[in-house]
Ligand code: SF4
Ligand code: SF4
């Protein structure tokens with residue numbers, strides 16, 4: 084994509100999610116004006132009532148696919164988008180709402196809604212990539228605004244985006260944190276989690292929660308073994324791997340191997 | 344210069360720090376920081392650990408209170424000197440675009456921090472002999488041969504090195520077998536050995552360079568008595584004698600050549616988290632990734648490098664994909680390079696026996712034990 088010639092058209096779409104990733108984009112503050120100048124944001128209902136039409140050079144998709152309507156809509160967006168980018172843990176892994184995948188979602192509906200008959204939902208919450216091919220993922224719960232800016236800059240310049248794919252420990256060690264797992268036996272998910280957050284939790288003495296999902300070579304069962312050796316109970320082990328990225332297969336594998 | 348030896352009391356130690364600071368050095372030293380001994384700015388001897396030791400085992404590190412006056416009984420810190428000399432992240436090209444023309448902008452002086460005019464002048468007080476051995480290895484990588492790495496070079500040239508010989512080894516140390524410790528051989532400005540039979544502890548000081556002699560003369564320390572020297576040397580020998588782990592590094596190339604298809608690689612790969620901690624904590628692992636950045640309007644850009652690890656898929660990613668896709672091949676590459684192939688490249692093993700990769704591996708994978716398994720030899724290590 085060459086600058087000057089054509090301002091790439093952008094659409095930002097929402098599925099089952101908390102809107103936190105879209106808010107993170109709005110949180111780009113000063114840079115947001117630069118982004119709005121460099122691209123043509125046509126569709127971003129979270130930010131503007133000005134609803135434009137596709138096709139889009141770049142579509143950002145927040146949220147997971149949880150209804151029949153979602154499943155149709157993501158197909159339509161894919162057809163209108165040259166580059167489709169999944170935004171955040173819901174879109175890349177199914178989100179916290181993917182916990183329903185291990186249970187009967189009909190039962191939840193009956194408990195929560197006064198008129199369950201009005202609710203039409205899929206049995207599962209699944210990532211966008213289980214429905215349509217995607218071009219890039221921005222991980223995190225929520226995404227990092229620096230990653231959003233990086234992917235926009237890279238696409239505008241025509242270079243490869245510099246997005247992390249390896250473990251959080253690499254980022255943590257670069258930063259100079261003392262390892263919580265080794266020095267304090269804190270159950271840190273860093274060795275199985277993708278970098279990207281800047282190791283902010285370990286820097287504050289809190290073990291990683293795994294917001295960025297499994298890294299490219301994650302060996303979650305081997306990390307679970309370490310937690311077990313440090314005394315973690317089986318239910319706690321399962322909970323550790325079942326948060327925002329519970330349905331990502333490496334975390335899923337570790338949590339399903341737990342004996343409950 | 345080894346025939347000259349001095350005895351440093353606590354007052355001399357304080358002066359050693361202040362004289363270096365007066366000479367314009369940024370003095371760095373070990374301090375207790377939360378659950379570990381880490382390196383940071385040092386303004387006086389009281390900031391050094393006191394009566395603190397460390398206990399390590401595969402995947403574990405704990406500080407331990409000791410009853411003696413020792414300040415240097417904590418083995419290697421998780422920090423090594425590469426954090427200051429081969430920094431975690433550095434931008435080395437700044438560029439701008441002006442009406443379609445591309446310009447390389449003048450950068451800072453090589454080795455200078457962002458926005459800084461000159462490279463820092465570090466004085467490292469309390470580095471271990473294995474840290475010194477690691478610097479010798481980084482020097483071979485960055486300074487020898489036709490291409491000198493100018494950022495490292497600028498910082499390294501200035502660095503003043505005060506090494507403290509070890510009189511307490513950790514369980515994960517195997518520097519004696521790697522011939523990198525527990526006593527320093529060459530390359531330091533000043534080498535100290537702690538004498539803990541008295542309280543407060545005294546130090547045997549030996550100079551390894553002209554500026555080392557000048558420093559000790561400036562702090563007017565008395566000459567050391569032969570009995571004191573002998574006791575200090577004996578304590579250092581003891582630190583070697585208690586090491587249970589060992590690696591027969593000279594056999595490593597032959598062992599590696601016959602072990603490519605050893606079943607051990609697959610077993611270890613099942614334990615390995617591919618987290619990269621071993622490489623980042625290793626004082627001699629030097630690999631970096633190069634990353635580019637641009638402004639949104641395309642007016643400016645740059646190229647930086649950041650510490651990388653051979654355990655990532657992007658490492659050795661070339662046209663068509665990654666050369667090593669399995670964790671097994673990555674671990675094999677790492678161990679092989681540390682112990683064997685480094686010898687052919689640089690004339691020494693790439694490992695100093697500091698044991699950091701053993702203690703700081705969350706999975707507790709132990710390079711000395713892995714090597715023993717490949718070599719088919721018995722080993723004192725205790726890993727799973
Ligand atoms: S604190 Fe967590 S993220 Fe940091 S190095 Fe240790 S295990 Fe990895
Ligand atoms: S390979 Fe391990 S023991 Fe050897 S120098 Fe590196 S961190 Fe130390």
Ligand code: SF4
Nearest residue numbers: 615616618619621704
């Ligand atoms: S050997 Fe240990 S520290 Fe190194 S990548 Fe594997 S699990 Fe991480």
